[in-house]
Amino acid sequence: MLNFCQLTSSVREIAVEAGQFLRKERKDFHNYVSYVDKESERLVVERLSALLPEAGFITEEGSAVYSGEEYCWVIDPLDGTTNYIHDNAPYCVSIALRSRTELLLGVVYEVCRDECYYAWKGGKAYLNGEQIHVSDVRDVENSFLQLELPYNYQDYRPTIEYVFHELYGKVSSIRINGSSAMSLCYVAAGRFEGWMEAYIGKWDFSAGALIVMEAGGQVTDFTGNEHFIDGHHIIATNGYLHQSLLQLVKVVPPKL
Structure with a gap:
């Protein structure tokens, strides 16, 4: 039986080490982003x-x-690559451990603010050693949301145009952060009430999704299915606003 608490502690050290590598390479930046991605991944x-x-x-x-192993690491060695290229926060290292059916632990290290978010199944969620929890905002009008724009713009454009049309001017504010993993962590920490993105990889959301759930939030795919870990279209919220966002994407769903 794995001790997920101890394992998470070790993974945190690995994520921070990879983040320090990214920070060092950013100072000596010379257009070798693919090199940085691959070297960070090799280290992890x-x-x-x-x-x-x-x-x-x-x-x-x-x-x-x-x-087909019983356990599987899911790694994004540099999430937020475009932010990294332009020396713009946030960007991070994201590491999750999953079984064939569920997420078991997640660690996300945000390099610019030196913030390490982490959780393990049944163990709550933490930021730099302090427990975190999703916000208690219950009204869409008071919500602070994140709506990312994936590369599959032709397939996603009808969906995101409808969502923006329905939310713009009707919520507190909307942001695009450029890092799926960090957007999830910000929901977990109560900085935002919700986030959604389509056409993303498992490495983009696995660690952050578990952190949201352990922080008391809700994560599903765009159909409302809670068995999302092999999917590509993800919604994460504080729970109170989940149905509101889910109903929006159901009106004009992206191509699956």
Whole structure:
């Protein structure tokens, strides 16, 4: 039986180490973003392989593989690459551990603010050692939301145009952060009430999704299905506003 509390502590150290590498490379930046992505991933995969040798990997850069193992690491070595290129926060390292059916732990290290968000199944959610919880905002009118714009703009345009039309001027404010993992963590910490994005990879949302759920929030796919871990269209909220956002995307759903 794995001790997820102890395992999460070790993963936090790995995420911070990778984040320090990103910070150093950013200071010496010379248009080698693909190099930075791959080197960060190589470092994380190497450390995690030593930590849990029996686990497989799902990685953004494809430096390791998943072959049906009981446990699987899901890694984004640099989430928010465009922000990183332009020296704009946030960007982060995202690491999750999952089984074949559920998320087990998640760690997200935001480099610019030196913030480490983490959670393990049944263990609550934390930011730099302090427990965090989603907000208690219950009215859409008072909500602060995040609506990302994925690369599949032609397929997603009808959906996001409708969502913006229905929300713009009717909520407190809307932001685009440029990092799915960080947007999820901000929901978990109560800084935002909700987030949604389509056409994203497992490495983008796995760690952050568990952190939201352990912080008391709700995560589903765009159909409202809570078995979302192999999906690509994700909504995360403080729970109170989930049905409101879900109903919007159901009116004009993206192509699946």
